[in-house]
Amino acid sequence: MKFNVKKTWWAPEDVTLVKKAIRFAAGALGLKNLDLTIYLGKPNKKYFGFSGYDDANGYEIWIYPSDDKTQVALSIFHEMTHVKQQWCGELDLEYFVPRWKGRKCKAKYKNQPWEIEAHKMEVILYEDWKRMVNVAQW
Numbered sequence: 001m002k003f004n005v006k007k008t009w010w011a012p013e014d015v016t017l018v019k020k021a022i023r024f025a026a027g028a029l030g031l032k033n034l035d036l037t038i039y040l041g042k043p044n045k046k047y048f049g050f051s052g053y054d055d056a057n058g059y060e061i062w063i064y065p066s067d068d069k070t071q072v073a074l075s076i077f078h079e080m081t082h083v084k085q086q087w088c089g090e091l092d093l094e095y096f097v098p099r100w101k102g103r104k105c106k107a108k109y110k111n112q113p114w115e116i117e118a119h120k121m122e123v124i125l126y127e128d129w130k131r132m133v134n135v136a137q138w
């Protein structure tokens with residue numbers, strides 16, 4: 001497992017926790033030997049995070065800070081679920097129309113099966129994560 005963290009804004013203790021949360025999620029999602037680039041961005045009103053994969057850059061996620069630390073954790077687990085989906089070949093966003101499990105999927109955001117799964121998994125992973133760490137740190 002190799003994490004390459006690019007940060008522009010975040011406090012060192014938050015970076016440590018983010019790395020811990022990502023390591024935890026990678027283990028829980030079965031992502032062995034994942035090489036991941038993590039961009040910790042500046043505050044942003046539009047996004048909590050997003051993720052991507054391409055042959056040149058490999059797996060990447062972007063996470064944005066929030067005063068609500070629970071939201072940060074949920075975003076990490078959400079984006080890590082998308083990494084898992086791409087890792088397992090379930091989700092392919094390299095086409096104009098995304099592919100889910102080998103089929104074209106034109107569903108709108110809230111009905112996209114990968115979003116439904118990511119919204120479910122972020123809560124499941126967060127509940128497990130909460131039991132492991134002192135959430136007051138967040």
Ligand SMILES: [Zn+2]
Nearest residue numbers: 078082115118
């Ligand atoms: Zn999503």
